[in-house]
Structure formats: structure tokens, C-alpha cells
Amino acid sequence: MIRYLLCLLIMSGPAIAQEAVARFASDDAVQPTDIIVRSTTDIGILTPALDAFVTIHPEISITYEQWGSNALYANSRAACDGEIPAADAVFSSGVHQMVDLVNRACANPYASDITRDLPPTRVWRNELWGITLEPAVIIYNTALVPAEDAPHTRFALLDLMRRAESPYRGKIATYDVEASGLGFLFAFMDSLEATTFGGLLEGFARTDAVATCCSAEIIDGVAEGEYLIAYNVLGSYVSSVPRQNIGVIHPEDYTLLLSRAYMIPKTATNKQAAAILLDFLLSDEGQDILAAGNLVQRRDDDATSLSESAQRAIAIDPKLLVAMDQHRRSRFVGQWRSTFGALPAGGFLSAP
Amino acid sequence: MPATERPIKRAQRSLLSRVIIGVLSLLAVGGCIVSLASFAYGKNAARQSYDRLLIGAANDIAESINIIDGAAVADIPVSAFGLLSLALDDRISYAVRGPDGALLTGYETALPPEGSARRSDAFYFDSTLQGEPSRFVTVVRRFSERDYSGTVSVTVGQTLRARNAMALDLTKGALVITGLAGIALILSAYLVIRSAMRPLDRMASELLARDPYDLTPMQADGPAEVAVMTDAMNRFMQRLDRQIGAMKHLISDTAHQLRTPVAAIRAQAELALEDDTEHQPQRLERLLRRTRSLGNLLDQMLSRALVIHRTDNAPPEPVDLRDIALQVLDDCDPELLAPGVEVDLIITDTPVIVMADEVSVTEAGKNMLTNALQHGKAPIRIGVSTSPIHSELWVEDAGDGPPQDVLSRIGGRFERSAASQGNSAGLGLSILHAVAEAFGGKVTMGKTDTGFRVTLALPTQTEADK
Numbered sequence: 132m133i134r135y136l137l138c139l140l141i142m143s144g145p146a147i148a149q150e151a152v153a154r155f156a157s158d159d160a161v162q163p164t165d166i167i168v169r170s171t172t173d174i175g176i177l178t179p180a181l182d183a184f185v186t187i188h189p190e191i192s193i194t195y196e197q198w199g200s201n202a203l204y205a206n207s208r209a210a211c212d213g214e215i216p217a218a219d220a221v222f223s224s225g226v227h228q229m230v231d232l233v234n235r236a237c238a239n240p241y242a243s244d245i246t247r248d249l250p251p252t253r254v255w256r257n258e259l260w261g262i263t264l265e266p267a268v269i270i271y272n273t274a275l276v277p278a279e280d281a282p283h284t285r286f287a288l289l290d291l292m293r294r295a296e297s298p299y300r301g302k303i304a305t306y307d308v309e310a311s312g313l314g315f316l317f318a319f320m321d322s323l324e325a326t327t328f329g330g331l332l333e334g335f336a337r338t339d340a341v342a343t344c345c346s347a348e349i350i351d352g353v354a355e356g357e358y359l360i361a362y363n364v365l366g367s368y369v370s371s372v373p374r375q376n377i378g379v380i381h382p383e384d385y386t387l388l389l390s391r392a393y394m395i396p397k398t399a400t401n402k403q404a405a406a407i408l409l410d411f412l413l414s415d416e417g418q419d420i421l422a423a424g425n426l427v428q429r430r431d432d433d434a435t436s437l438s439e440s441a442q443r444a445i446a447i448d449p450k451l452l453v454a455m456d457q458h459r460r461s462r463f464v465g466q467w468r469s470t471f472g473a474l475p476a477g478g479f480l481s482a483p
Numbered sequence: 484m485p486a487t488e489r490p491i492k493r494a495q496r497s498l499l500s501r502v503i504i505g506v507l508s509l510l511a512v513g514g515c516i517v518s519l520a521s522f523a524y525g526k527n528a529a530r531q532s533y534d535r536l537l538i539g540a541a542n543d544i545a546e547s548i549n550i551i552d553g554a555a556v557a558d559i560p561v562s563a564f565g566l567l568s569l570a571l572d573d574r575i576s577y578a579v580r581g582p583d584g585a586l587l588t589g590y591e592t593a594l595p596p597e598g599s600a601r602r603s604d605a606f607y608f609d610s611t612l613q614g615e616p617s618r619f620v621t622v623v624r625r626f627s628e629r630d631y632s633g634t635v636s637v638t639v640g641q642t643l644r645a646r647n648a649m650a651l652d653l654t655k656g657a658l659v660i661t662g663l664a665g666i667a668l669i670l671s672a673y674l675v676i677r678s679a680m681r682p683l684d685r686m687a688s689e690l691l692a693r694d695p696y697d698l699t700p701m702q703a704d705g706p707a708e709v710a711v712m713t714d715a716m717n718r719f720m721q722r723l724d725r726q727i728g729a730m731k732h733l734i735s736d737t738a739h740q741l742r743t744p745v746a747a748i749r750a751q752a753e754l755a756l757e758d759d760t761e762h763q764p765q766r767l768e769r770l771l772r773r774t775r776s777l778g779n780l781l782d783q784m785l786s787r788a789l790v791i792h793r794t795d796n797a798p799p800e801p802v803d804l805r806d807i808a809l810q811v812l813d814d815c816d817p818e819l820l821a822p823g824v825e826v827d828l829i830i831t832d833t834p835v836i837v838m839a840d841e842v843s844v845t846e847a848g849k850n851m852l853t854n855a856l857q858h859g860k861a862p863i864r865i866g867v868s869t870s871p872i873h874s875e876l877w878v879e880d881a882g883d884g885p886p887q888d889v890l891s892r893i894g895g896r897f898e899r900s901a902a903s904q905g906n907s908a909g910l911g912l913s914i915l916h917a918v919a920e921a922f923g924g925k926v927t928m929g930k931t932d933t934g935f936r937v938t939l940a941l942p943t944q945t946e947a948d949k
């Protein structure tokens with residue numbers, strides 16, 4: 132049986148697509164310039180960085196809106212066409228959507244010494260920058276999964292799923308590609324990265340794996356023992372709320388690394404202030420704060436002592452446009468759907 | 484106030500700077516042409532290479548189209564976008580369109596121009612992507628399946644950043660090399676020209692260091708152009724030397740030759756004053772003879788100076804010796820010099836042409852005739868004869884000529900057979916010798932069957948020499 136869970140935070144309807152709003156301003160700020168940042172990142176995770184920013188730059192205050200990636204993409208497209216006022220900065224984990232926005236000439240170019248220092252995989256056209264570096268990991272419930280079962284590679288996970296009478300039947304979870312832009316991106320990159328993807332889909336089908344939408348759902352499910360193993364979970368979310376009984380594995384065959392992309396819309400009103408925020412987030416100080424929040428994986432981390440070749444950064448470049456192609460996407464989703472079964476009526480409605 | 488030295492007129496511009504400016508302007512023009520050409524070349528090369536990427540991507544996409552359940556479905560390959568993203572910072576647009584032009588997948592912005600579906604080959608066109616100039620290609624794929632028949636067009640476009648960057652890069656590379664080559668050229672041109680000019684500098688310093696009275700030839704080494712100049716200058720100096728020499732000789736001759744006759748005239752005049760009236764007409768007669776002789780001497784000296792001047796300065800011209808003979812006979816007036824002596828003229832029918840100076844040769848002829856009239860025996864003959872090699876102007880008298888010892892000494896400047904008498908045969912002969920030398924001829928004196936003949940032989944000017 133395949134089950135779906137509803138992400139509770141998501142509200143339906145295009146008018147109020149943001150999930151939460153927070154305002155950051157320095158205490159001694161006098162009439163600061165307010166910039167609107169629309170992001171898919173949880174407010175809580177970014178709070179330290181934004182607090183530090185408004186302390187250094189009291190002349191700027193931030194209105195931070197948290198959006199679902201698909202809704203944020205739709206909003207940015209509309210803003211690009213001039214239908215609605217644009218945000219001053221857009222910061223999304225749906226990197227392929229951001230690449231598409233830049234490709235549609237929706238972004239404003241900016242360059243500074245800091246942005247020029249970025250590796251080429253983390254910048255495109257000086258209009259899109261990868262701020263973070265977060266791994267896609269496998270998590271498991273340490274209490275319920277024996278240590279020898281913990282899959283350190285995709286091949287181990289495959290073997291686990293192929294066992295007859297597997298105890299993991301119905302207990303393996305991953306993102307639903309239609310419900311989550313990030314889930315789609317990870318699955319799509321997997322399909323490009325290795326031939327194991329076909330095996331994985333087959334394994335998921337065999338074990339009645341669960342496709343669900345949101346990081347929080349999955350992590351909580353693993354912690355509570357509802358799921359034993361979850362595949363392709365964004366590592367930063369796992370570490371942000373440390374839990375006793377969750378084990379994190381960076382797959383040793385390869386680990387995808389996601390850089391959340393930052394864009395200044397060309398119709399933004401405060402481009403200058405948005406650029407200052409960009410420079411801050413990319414500066415050593417900003418990166419240190421983000422690293423402390425597990426948003427930037429450092430090479431020398433002991434926990435992630437992966438070989439260089441196993442780290443596959445999702446490059447911010449036009450190749451991601453393939454993920455946005457209607458035909459390709461529907462074909463991919465069809466393949467996925469044939470594994471996980473049709474979306475039940477009353478299930479996910481419009482995918483955010 | 485001391486006399487100020489006249490300032491040397493400054494040369495307009497040095498040869499070196501002239502040549503360098505010439506080379507520079509040549510390089511500038513060449514540089515402009517090379518930059519334009521290399522930019523055009525760079526643009527073309529960039530367009531060709533990136534057009535290949537474009538068509539590669541379009542073909543990749545076209546290949547990926549399949550007919551599934553009666554519909555054309557593209558399975559856009561990542562490799563297509565991998566190709567396109569070789570142009571790092573360029574935006575991309577692509578569209579897969581059905582037979583009716585309806586968008587199957589891709590971007591609305593990639594719009595093939597009208598009538599493109601009917602074309603068979605891939606074709607390129609320029610358009611814009613959100614206002615940015617872009618290059619597009621459309622390839623058409625035909626399907627004739629059971630459940631689908633018609634064409635599917637794939638249009639792929641890309642902005643031009645990478646192309647322009649590449650074109651600029653190629654141009655810059657070419658320009659840097661051209662610039663370096665230009666600098667090397669200027670440097671080597673400078674060095675070459677300077678070393679070529681060195682003989683001129685050396686000549687100038689040599690001339691400056693030279694004593695003003697030093698008219699010896701300069702060293703004529705160095706390149707041909709400079710040697711020509713040195714040669715010309717040496718010739719000029721030689722001429723100057725000769726003229727100065729002639730002038731010195733004239734002055735010293737004049738002083739030397741005039742001293743005796745003038746002293747004689749003075750003595751005659753003093754005696755005339757003291758003489759009684761009886762002897763006076765006789766004295767005056769002598770005085771007159773002396774004075775006339777002095778006049779003749781002066782005439783000859785001047786004529787010699789004239790001849791020496793002209794042989795150095797007047798270019799040789801074709802001269803008919805018959806005219807000269809007539810002229811000589813006319814000018815000499817034998818009746819005056821030797822009354823009663825008959826002079827015969829013997830000339831040919833055909834012109835006798837030599838390359839010479841008419842005035843000089845006439846002077847020589849006059850001297851020859853005068854000599855014969857004064858010292859020779861009648862009858863006296865003046866004539867012209869010619870052979871293919873030499874043409875001759877001769878004067879002959881019936882006498883035996885001067886004695887052998889005089890003959891051998893004759894022709895020197897100070898040689899006068901009868902200097903004390905105020906006659907001047909030696910001077911006349913020296914004129915004759917000077918003329919012969921100047922025009923490549925010679926003087927011969929000798930006995931003939933009919934008497935003593937003095938001959939001035941000059942090379943015959945034939946038709947072929949003209």
C-alpha cells in the first residue's frame with residue numbers, strides 16, 4: 132500500500148501562497164530600507180544569518196516570506212511579466228526553476244569581488260548565485276534499523292529493498308516528485324547521474340515505498356518510527372533539529388549537493404540592498420553562520436568525509452532547463468507514477 | 484661688432500625621421516586593415532563554431548522525438564543543453580512545434596519565421612530573445628507513421644555573448660601579435676635605416692673636418708648611392724682644383740711673361756725721352772713693335788685661360804672642323820700678320836664632325852695658323868681631313884719647322900722660342916695641347932713632302948656615336 136501525507140503548512144490558493152512571514156530589522160535602525168526576500172528556506176534556519184545581516188547593515192530591514200518552491204516560481208514568473216510587484220530577492224531550493232527564470236531574462240546582473248570568487252558551478256550569467264551547499268542524504272531510525280543494515284550506498288539500499296519479506300516494506304520514504312520541486316530535482320538528477328535510478332524505482336515499487344512531500348514530514352516520520360529509512364532528504368533540515376535516534380548517511384557512491392539559488396529580479400525596487408544581502412551571504416562571515424546552521428557543507432567536516440569524486444554538486448547552468456521541459460517532465464513523472472501508483476483523488480490537489 | 488657667422492640652414496627633416504614616419508604610417512594603415520580583417524575573421528569563426536553547437540543541439544532534440552500514441556513527444560536530451568551551455572553565459576530558447584506550428588514543448592520565444600516548415604534543410608536566422616540579439620536554427624523532421632504524418636520543427640536559439648566574446652578574443656589575439664610584429668618592424672627599420680645612413684654621417688664629418696684648401700679626393704667607399712655622391716663631389720673638387728691651378732698658373736705666367744716685355748717697353752720709352760729728335764721716330768717704331776708684341780702675348784694668355792676654362796666647363800658638342808677652319812682663316816687676317824703671304828684652304832665636301840667645344844678648337848686653330856704665319860715659309864695651307872678614327876685640323880707651311888731640340892721641348896708653358904722678342908709660340912702650342920687633351924685627341928708635328936705640318940687630331944664623331 133502506498134500512502135500519502137499532506138503537508139500541513141501549505142495553503143492552497145494563489146493569493147496567499149506564502150507560508151509564513153517574518154521581519155528582520157536592527158534595534159537602532161532609523162527608517163531602514165525594507166527589502167522583500169521570497170524564499171523556500173525555513174525562516175528558523177536562516178534567522179541567525181539575517182539577524183547578523185541587519186546588525187551589520189542597520190540601514191536595511193528584511194521582510195522574509197517563506198514560500199513553496201512551485202508557488203514561488205509561479206509568483207516570480209508573474210512578477211517578471213510585470214503582472215505583480217516583484218520581490219527584491221528570490222532565494223529558492225528549486226534551482227532548475229531559478230535557472231529557468233534567469234533564462235527568461237527575469238534577473239538583474241550583479242558582480243562583485245565576492246561573487247567572482249564563486250566556482251563556476253555556483254554562478255550563472257552573474258544573475259544567479261548558489262548560496263548554500265547542502266547534501267541529499269539517507270536518514271534512518273537508529274533504534275529500529277540495525278547498524279549493519281544502514282545503507283551507506285545506493286547499492287546497499289537496493290539490496291535492502293530486494294530482500295524477500297523485507298521488514299522495510301512500506302517503511303521507506305522519499306519526496307514526491309510532483310508535490311515537491313526539490314524532490315523532483317533530486318530524483319531528476321539521480322536519473323541523470325547513475326543507472327541505479329531505474330533499480331531504485333523498481334526497489335521502491337517492490338517495497339511499497341512512500342512518496343511524500345515535505346522534509347519535516349519525512350524527518351518526523353523517521354524519528355517516530357513510522358518510516359525506517361528515508362532517501363534523498365535534504366541534510367540541512369535533518370541537522371537543524373538534532374534528534375537522538377536519526378542516523379544520517381552521505382551515500383558513498385555519490386552524494387548530491389544542492390546550492391540554493393539567489394536571484395535579484397530585474398523588476399526589483401531595491402536591487403542595491405538585495406546585492407548587499409547577497410554579498411553578505413557569500414562573505415566569509417555569512418558563510419560561517421550558514422555553515423553553523425548546516426546550510427554550507429565544509430570540505431573538512433569529519434562527518435562528511437566523502438571523497439571529492441563522490442560529491443556531485445548540482446551545477447547551476449542551463450542543463451537544468453531539461454528538468455523544466457514539459458515533455459521530459461511528464462515522461463519522468465509518468466515513470467515515477469507508474470512506480471508509486473496514480474495520485475489518488477483528493478490527494479495532493481495542485482502540487483505546490 | 485664681430486661678424487656673425489651665417490647660420491647654417493637647418494635641413495627640413497632628417498632622412499631617418501622621414502623614413503620612420505613613412506614606415507609608421509604604413510604600419511598604421513596596415514594595422515587598421517589587419518584589425519578590421521581580424522575582427523571580421525573572428526566574428527566569422529565564432530559564428531561558425533557556435534552555429535555548430537546550435538545545430539548539434541537542435542539535431543539532438545530532433546533525434547529524441549518519438550511518436551507515442553499518435554503524438555510527437557520529445558525526450559529532450561541533457562547532451563543538447565550540455566552543448567548549448569558550452570556558451571557559458573548565454574541564455575537558451577528552444578521549441579518543438581507540430582505540423583500546424585503549435586508549441587509541443589519548449590519556450591514560446593523560439594519562433595521560427597514564416598514558411599520555415601516547408602524548407603527541408605536546417606537553416607539559421609537572427610532574431611532576439613527578450614530583446615537581446617540572438618542566433619537561431621531550425622531543423623525539420625518528417626514523420627510518416629501509421630498514426631502520425633507531418634513535420635515537426637525544432638528551433639533552438641541562443642544569445643550572442645559567447646560569440647562576441649570569442650570574436651573579441653580572436654581579434655585581440657591577432658592584434659597583439661600584429662602589434663608585436665609592428666614594434667619589431669619599427670625597431671628593425673630604425674636600426675637598418677640608421678646603419679644605412681652611417682656613411683652619410685661619416686661623409687659629413689669628414690667634410691667638416693677637412694681643410695678648406697684641401698681639394699684631394701675623398702674616400703669613395705660605402706654603398707653605391709653614397710659612392711655616386713662622393714664621386715660627383717670628387718669630380719667637382721678636381722675641377723675646382725684644376726681651375727684654381729689654372730688661375731695660379733695664369734697669374735704666375737702673366738707675371739713671368741710680362742716682366743721682360745714691360746721692362747723692354749719701359750727702357751725704350753726712357754730712351755725715347757732722352758733721344759734727340761733724329762732718333763725719336765725709330766725709337767717710337769720699336770716701342771710700337773714691343774707694345775704690339777705685348778698685346779699678342781696678352782691675347783694668347785687670355786685665350787689659353789679661356790680654353791682651360793671652357794674645356795672644363797663647356798660640354799662637348801658636335802662641331803664641324805670645316806667651319807672651324809673657315810672661322811680661323813677669317814679671324815686671323817693673314818694680311819695683317821704676314822702681308823703678302825698666301826693662305827690656301829683645303830677642305831672636303833662632306834662635314835667633318837668631332838665632339839668638342841667650338842670656341843676652344845677655334846682658338847687652337849688660330850694659334851696654329853698664327854704660328855705658321857709668323858714662323859713658317861709661304862705658301863701656308865690650312866686644311867681638314869678625316870678618317871673613320873680621327874678627324875684632323877692641320878696647318879702646313881713650306882719650311883723645315885723648328886730645330887729638333889726646340890721641337891722636343893716645345894709645348895711647355897714657359898717654353899718660348901723667342902721670349903725675349905716678345906713672340907709666343909710656346910704658349911700657343913700649350914693651348915693646342917690643352918685642347919687636344921680635353922677632347923681626347925692629340926697633337927702631332929712633323930715634316931711632310933711639302934713642308935712642316937702641325938696637326939690637331941680629334942676622334943671622329945660617327946653616326947653610330949650619336
